[in-house]
Amino acid sequence: MATPSPSPVHPVPRRSAAPPAALDLLDKARGGLAEAARLTRPNERYATAHLAALRTAAAVLAARARPEPAHPRRRPRIRSAWEVLPELAPELAEWSALFASGADRRARAEAGIRDAASSEDADYLLRAASMFLRLVERMLALQPVAQTLPQPRPERPDAG
Numbered sequence: 526m527a528t529p530s531p532s533p534v535h536p537v538p539r540r541s542a543a544p545p546a547a548l549d550l551l552d553k554a555r556g557g558l559a560e561a562a563r564l565t566r567p568n569e570r571y572a573t574a575h576l577a578a579l580r581t582a583a584a585v586l587a588a589r590a591r592p593e594p595a596h597p598r599r600r601p602r603i604r605s606a607w608e609v610l611p612e613l614a615p616e617l618a619e620w621s622a623l624f625a626s627g628a629d630r631r632a633r634a635e636a637g638i639r640d641a642a643s644s645e646d647a648d649y650l651l652r653a654a655s656m657f658l659r660l661v662e663r664m665l666a667l668q669p670v671a672q673t674l675p676q677p678r679p680e681r682p683d684a685g
Contacts, residue, residue, distance in 0.1 A: 543584075543588050543665045543666060544587055544588060546584075546587040547584040547585070547587040547588040547665060548584075550580045550581070550583050550584035550587060551580075551581065551584045551658070551661070551662060551665070553577075553580050554577045554578070554580040554581045554584065554654075554658050555577075555658065557573055557574070557576055557577030557580060558574065558577045558651065558654060558655055558658060560573055561573035561574040561577060561647075561651050561654075562651060567634075567642045567643055567644045567646065567647040568634035568635075568637070568638075568641050568642050568647075569634070570642075570644075570647035570648075570651060571627075571630065571631065571634045571641070571642035571646055571647040571650055572631050572634040572635045572642075574647065574650045574651040574653075574654045575624065575627055575628070575630075575631040575634075575650060575654070576631075577654050577658065578624045578650075578653070578654040578657055578658075579606060579624070581654070581657055581658045581661050582606045582607065582610050582617075582621070582624070582661075583606055584661060584665065585610060585613065585614050585617065585661055585664070585665065586606060586609060586610065586613060588665050589613040589614060590609075590613060605625065605628070607621045607622075607624055607625035607628065608621075608625070614664075616664075617657075617660075617661075620653075620657050620660075623653060624653075624654075624657070627650060630642055630646070
């Protein structure tokens with residue numbers, strides 16, 4: 526029975542070259558989540574957690590987006606980060622849908638509409654935004670990079 530030979534490529538975790546703008550947005554998202562956790566009013570907690578999730582999504586867009594070619598005659602339609610995110614990071618499509626579904630509630634909460642978000646709504650969104658941030662941090666900051674391992678020297682038949 527033959528044993529498989531070891532692969533010459535080994536994934537090694539390494540910090541990626543995420544642009545400074547993406548790293549800054551992740552820092553702001555972390556700060557926003559910490560602030561949201563301290564807030565006692567559900568509307569404020571909900572809106573602040575949602576903003577932190579939006580900053581997290583913006584970090585992905587900053588890291589992965591490429592400029593689109595300009596069309597001189599027509600203006601591109603403005604799209605939300607939640608619409609663009611699944612195109613650039615399909616693995617985050619469900620997260621995008623979750624946070625997009627809360628955008629209207631966030632707007633109502635920011636407008637001060639009473640009971641726009643319950644305490645349970647705010648707690649749930651805060652937990653979801655925290656998980657989303659951790660996922661994106663791993664996705665952007667710790668990317669496996671293939672490195673070729675040194676190969677043993679072939680033995681010479683006359684060596685000995």
